[in-house]
Amino acid sequence: MKSYEIFLSNAEAGRHVCVGLDTDITKIPAALRSYKDPLFAFNKMIIDATHDKAAAYKLNFAFYEAYGTPGFDSLKKTVDYIRSVSKDIFIIADAKRGDIGNTSKMYADSVFNWFGCDSITLHPYMGKDSLDPFFENQEKLNFVLALTSNKGSNDFEKIRSEEGEEIYKTVIRKCRSWYPSVNCGFVVGATNPVELSENLDILGDSPLLIPGVGAQGGDAGEIASILGRAGRSRFLINVSRSVIYASQGDDFAQRAADETDKLNSEIRAGFSKTV
């Protein structure tokens, strides 16, 4: 199955939870810290407990790069482990890359070929030729940063152009015209549901990766309800900290599973809600 087909098949089956593996050694249960590879040990237990509930895992590269080569190793082992337990899980490299063409090609090689991920998050700032090398991998799905969930999204993303369009909307509009197929998705934050509603037209049926639920304040049910009413099923709602650190005790994996169940229920209820 092609990478974007994994995404589509989960979306059509109503599976929308993306578990963010922002694995921080200072936040995992103390008992795991003495393991040879604590990051992988933690991830493995989270994956074992949630892989039949989650549609996707999102690997936040920074959290592994902070530990250098051993961290890179934990990342690779995590991707391989996810593949070994399920072929139906979509794996996102949340690496936020983007550079001139010959360099972006190398980043694409790293994430798609060496790590074997299905998808990556991309910075649009440098324009089309910085994105092209990722889109040349037509089986993969790229999420271009549009409107992010942080306060800083006001600084540049929301600047209005002389044509009266906010930059992030220009990003969406241009990328949709450059890459009209299903393998062009967007990151759109959940912290402001009103903005999500307002952007449904411009987003069309593009796949959405929606961060900002949980620790950042967004509400999964509300987001699902907005998308459900619009008949849009191509989305993943990412939740990191509130799932993987639901407990810092020995029950952390079970609690992560419980939180994932809870999110699935909230999303299902929201999605099917009619006004």
Added chain:
Amino acid sequence: MKSYEIFLSNAEAGRHVCVGLDTDITKIPAALRSYKDPLFAFNKMIIDATHDKAAAYKLNFAFYEAYGTPGFDSLKKTVDYIRSVSKDIFIIADAKRGDIGNTSKMYADSVFNWFGCDSITLHPYMGKDSLDPFFENQEKLNFVLALTSNKGSNDFEKIRSEEGEEIYKTVIRKCRSWYPSVNCGFVVGATNPVELSENLDILGDSPLLIPGVGAQGGDAGEIASILGRAGRSRFLINVSRSVIYASQGDDFAQRAADETDKLNSEIRAGFSKTV
């Protein structure tokens, strides 16, 4: 010596050449490919031949990440090797990172603490709180992407806001106000010298990292002349492919040294030229 002091001391001494280690295994001499760590073997020979001529090395992270964990290892060994041969060389992580606060902090840890680089290149798209964690390392020097050297710079960077200012200029203006100290620099491409001239006012005395010379078409002498006439010495001109791949034969390191000498002469001549 603090990282930014290495940069300043080189700039004041008229040392402006940054050698870009975009080391590509398909482009290095065939004889080196059978080495256990070909990327590091190549870098070591380039560094041995150029460290008394270059002001800085710029490590293009993508070229190492493409080889996964072993590539990350080559990168770390390269940084350590540069430090071992000279304390006067400025080391730039050309990693183009940028994410929400807790994630940017991890990227900063990776590049500054684990790798031990002096500097990093950053994507501004996500705004101030995505940049802050890098600037909290006050001894380091961050180069924020402003106007890049690729064709795609027309797509978003040059969009004019309703206030009539191109986005990349807003990036420069806002970052200079957020981070008024010398540790905030900018990436400004060399492919269009007219634009560099026009931007001198807004850039003020901010450190500049100038890519686009050589394979991408920019002219080092012309750039140096523009900066020299304006009395600006805080700049690095990066050259990658035209230096490190000046020859694909056994003489590659010597030819890289010759090209670095040539660039130093062109920059010196350009910088001291009066109209």
